Amino acid sequence: MKRSERLVDFTNYLLNHPRKLTTLSFFSERYKAAKSSISEDLVIIKRIFDETEVGTVETFAGVSGGVVFTPAISDKNSQEIASEIAALMGESNRILPGGYIYLSDILGSPKNLDKIGKIIAHEYVGKQIDAIMTIATKGIPIAQAVSSILDVPFVIVRRDPKVTEGATLNVNYMSGSSSKVENMTLSKRSLAPGQRVLIVDDFMKGGGTLNGMKSLVHEFDCLLAGVAVFAEGPFKGERLISDYKSILKIDSIDVEKRSIDVTLGNIYTEEK
Ligand SMILES: O=P(O)(O)OC[C@H]1C[C@H](OP(=O)(O)OP(=O)(O)O)[C@H](O)[C@@H]1O
Numbered sequence: 001m002k003r004s005e006r007l008v009d010f011t012n013y014l015l016n017h018p019r020k021l022t023t024l025s026f027f028s029e030r031y032k033a034a035k036s037s038i039s040e041d042l043v044i045i046k047r048i049f050d051e052t053e054v055g056t057v058e059t060f061a062g063v064s065g066g067v068v069f070t071p072a073i074s075d076k077n078s079q080e081i082a083s084e085i086a087a088l089m090g091e092s093n094r095i096l097p098g099g100y101i102y103l104s105d106i107l108g109s110p111k112n113l114d115k116i117g118k119i120i121a122h123e124y125v126g127k128q129i130d131a132i133m134t135i136a137t138k139g140i141p142i143a144q145a146v147s148s149i150l151d152v153p154f155v156i157v158r159r160d161p162k163v164t165e166g167a168t169l170n171v172n173y174m175s176g177s178s179s180k181v182e183n184m185t186l187s188k189r190s191l192a193p194g195q196r197v198l199i200v201d202d203f204m205k206g207g208g209t210l211n212g213m214k215s216l217v218h219e220f221d222c223l224l225a226g227v228a229v230f231a232e233g234p235f236k237g238e239r240l241i242s243d244y245k246s247i248l249k250i251d252s253i254d255v256e257k258r259s260i261d262v263t264l265g266n267i268y269t270e271e272k
Pocket residue numbers: 135136137138139175176177178201202203204205206207208209210
């Protein structure tokens with residue numbers, strides 16, 4: 001196989017195996033090429049991936065060494081994407097009763113989900129994450145997007161127990177939006193003690209749902225790697241959570257004027 005042909009397949013392999021350690025011998029065998037040629041290929045791929053902000057290619061020496069590709073986007077690219085989606089969200093026909101806005105078209109678009117997944121994953125590059133947690137229903141596509149980029153499983157918390165979940169662990173939580181006690185449940189098979197869990201959801205108002213998921217992480221004897229939401233909505237009361245990252249922030253919704261004021265979330269507005 002010529003170097004140019006090898007580079008195409010090599011690049012494709014890395015893109016399709018994010019965050020997976022693959023040995024140089026595997027590539028040497030695959031391409032019937034010397035490890036020195038494989039290493040030279042990697043220098044080229046690494047440089048181009050860096051220059052075009054596709055992600056990072058790390059090589060690790062030693063017996064258990066190899067190469068790992070981690071998809072990534074730059075801060076600049078992340079902010080550009082967030083601004084594009086913010087413009088979409090400002091459309092007045094999205095206003096729903098109760099201070100929510102219609103997001104399903106945005107969160108139903110595979111391209112947007114891939115971008116949202118990359119933005120959230122970008123905030124946790126270099127951090128150990130073993131699982132993504134979200135709550136049914138609208139958080140699920142976001143969790144799936146982040147989990148496929150980080151190549152870790154995602155677990156779905158429910159508000160109503162299902163027999164198909166087997167034994168479950170439940171917690172009560174204060175829902176800030178409705179200021180009443182609610183319950184959420186997760187199959188006991190979902191997480192193992194000590195796992196580092198990233199919580200994601202589509203939307204936050206009072207923060208009670210996120211807080212409930214934080215207490216679930218604790219009940220499973222797991223560690224909280226972080227909390228990220230696609231958008232935080234306007235909320236007048238005392239928020240039940242403060243340590244979260246948001247991509248977008250809805251500052252105000254004026255039903256009469258049918259206007260939504262959307263700005264960039266704290267990922268972009270708070271000190272890194
Ligand atoms: O910050 P809080 O005040 O707790 O509210 C945020 C909740 C409410 C809403 O879910 P729902 O629309 O109730 O449920 P689903 O996602 O199934 O549509 C949203 O997806 C978050 O999960």
